[in-house]
Amino acid sequence: MMESGQNESPTPRRSLKCKVFGVGGAGCNVLKQMAPDAPVDMQLVAINTDTGALLASGISDQFVLGEKLTRGLGSGGDPEVGRAAAITDAAKLKAYCEGADIVFIIAGLGGGTGTGASPILAKAAKEAGALVLSIVTQPFQFEGSRRSTQADEGFAELKRHTDTVIAIPNQKIFKLIDEKTNVRNAFTLANNLVGEGVLAIHRLLSETGLVNVDFSDLCSVTRGKHSESALAVIEAKGAHRVEAVLEKIRKHPMLSGGVLEEADSILVNLTAGDDFTMLEVSELMEKISEVNKQSHFIFGAGINPTFDGKISVTLVTSRFGDVIEPPVSSRVGDSNGVGEIKPEFQDERSVPKRSSRFAAPAPDLTEDKKRELFRKAPRGRKKTSGLRQGQLPLETVSKGRFDKSEPTLYEGQDLDVPTYIRRNVVLN
Ligand SMILES: Nc1nc2c(ncn2[C@@H]2O[C@H](COP(=O)(O)OP(=O)(O)OP(=O)(O)O)[C@@H](O)[C@H]2O)c(=O)[nH]1
Ligand SMILES: [Mg+2]
Numbered sequence: 001m002m003e004s005g006q007n008e009s010p011t012p013r014r015s016l017k018c019k020v021f022g023v024g025g026a027g028c029n030v031l032k033q034m035a036p037d038a039p040v041d042m043q044l045v046a047i048n049t050d051t052g053a054l055l056a057s058g059i060s061d062q063f064v065l066g067e068k069l070t071r072g073l074g075s076g077g078d079p080e081v082g083r084a085a086a087i088t089d090a091a092k093l094k095a096y097c098e099g100a101d102i103v104f105i106i107a108g109l110g111g112g113t114g115t116g117a118s119p120i121l122a123k124a125a126k127e128a129g130a131l132v133l134s135i136v137t138q139p140f141q142f143e144g145s146r147r148s149t150q151a152d153e154g155f156a157e158l159k160r161h162t163d164t165v166i167a168i169p170n171q172k173i174f175k176l177i178d179e180k181t182n183v184r185n186a187f188t189l190a191n192n193l194v195g196e197g198v199l200a201i202h203r204l205l206s207e208t209g210l211v212n213v214d215f216s217d218l219c220s221v222t223r224g225k226h227s228e229s230a231l232a233v234i235e236a237k238g239a240h241r242v243e244a245v246l247e248k249i250r251k252h253p254m255l256s257g258g259v260l261e262e263a264d265s266i267l268v269n270l271t272a273g274d275d276f277t278m279l280e281v282s283e284l285m286e287k288i289s290e291v292n293k294q295s296h297f298i299f300g301a302g303i304n305p306t307f308d309g310k311i312s313v314t315l316v317t318s319r320f321g322d323v324i325e326p327p328v329s330s331r332v333g334d335s336n337g338v339g340e341i342k343p344e345f346q347d348e349r350s351v352p353k354r355s356s357r358f359a360a361p362a363p364d365l366t367e368d369k370k371r372e373l374f375r376k377a378p379r380g381r382k383k384t385s386g387l388r389q390g391q392l393p394l395e396t397v398s399k400g401r402f403d404k405s406e407p408t409l410y411e412g413q414d415l416d417v418p419t420y421i422r423r424n425v426v427l428n
Helices: 024-037 051-057 079-088 090-097 113-127 145-161 170-176 183-206 215-222 241-251 278-290 367-374
Strands: 018-023 042-048 062-064 102-108 131-138 164-169 227-237 265-272 296-303 310-319
Touching: 018 024, 018 090, 018 113, 018 183, 024 042, 024 051, 024 102, 024 113, 024 183, 042 051, 042 113, 051 062, 079 090, 079 113, 079 145, 090 113, 102 113, 102 183, 113 131, 113 145, 131 145, 131 170, 131 183, 131 215, 145 164, 164 170, 164 183, 164 310, 170 183, 183 215, 183 227, 183 265, 183 296, 183 310, 215 265, 215 296, 227 241, 241 278, 241 310, 265 278, 278 296, 278 310
Parallel strands: 018 042, 018 102, 042 062, 102 131, 131 164, 164 227, 265 296
Antiparallel strands: 227 310, 265 310
């Protein structure tokens, strides 16, 4: 005779208040795709500056971000507009996040709304006391350098305000499928992966499993860590499904380049049907943990009858970032409700155009740096008459609205600083 409950759907352990925000076009597309599989206690909220895209998502809980600023027409691909739109609705965002244990933020980085609004939402969610997990896609290479730069800047900003950011490079999606697959199908696959990641984390925390993981376990490796994470969902079936899963983990494009080996924490959720044996669970746990002996592992394993015949493994690997708490003065819940909104966006009629060029300002030089620049030319340069070259009287040119923007960092160098300064070259 079967033990009671063996054939029933997994029972929820405790009601975890989980809110999932889809931000911008990609974020709302993911919500639309995952909605049929979302558990009833998971609240899905679609937000966008673009009314049309929002309506098309079909998500019942939705609102237009910064409607007075953008008139529901989108951000024009400008993250500053997305950010300003979110700031004008900061109080509403925070109210939506109240009472949530976990807030998931889903967006495609590179455009205006997802890139600009997500960090503001993350701040609001943190202030509301939630654990904030962001899952974002990064643009395809063919989308060009502007999108890629915007995505990088948005990623850095989001990381500052979120407990962990799970990055899914769209380009790597091609490695999971045939390169000839069209972009729409590649997006669908990426959306599936993001949606599956959210559902798997929720399953891990809420269903009664063979090996349970608590919300506090997840908090211990994510809260305040500002970590960068990778996500992989692996499935295998058949008689040799354990070996097949392990082989797929070894070759998985999202885990290539030392992602597993160098992770500070690794969350592993194993799900299978009623045929899942303890032997399979322990073999998988043992083999996966051998890959990285230093890492903090969180293992969960559960039975879900809809997975009969197959094993599904969800891996979230994280590397901790610097713990930078945002200054109190920049909190989105400030009494004026606009936090650090830039003056040009406070005029609702001006949806600004991106300036085509800007001159980098001369950097503020310390006394030591000035002395260094006045010293003789570096070795290898032609000898001059011995006269010292003074610093050219450079005029400080403002970057305008980019003045307070994050520096463009490449291999540890700030590309907004003129090359001659970065390389300590003396101008003759
Ligand atoms: N995975 C996935 N990525 C997408 C999808 N749509 C767009 N993207 C990616 O997400 C990036 C941002 O696109 P959107 O989400 O449409 O942009 P947005 O956030 O709405 O911003 P604006 O439209 O500029 O206001 C793109 O550069 C693509 O790389 C999608 O349906 N799925
Ligand atoms: Mg859009």
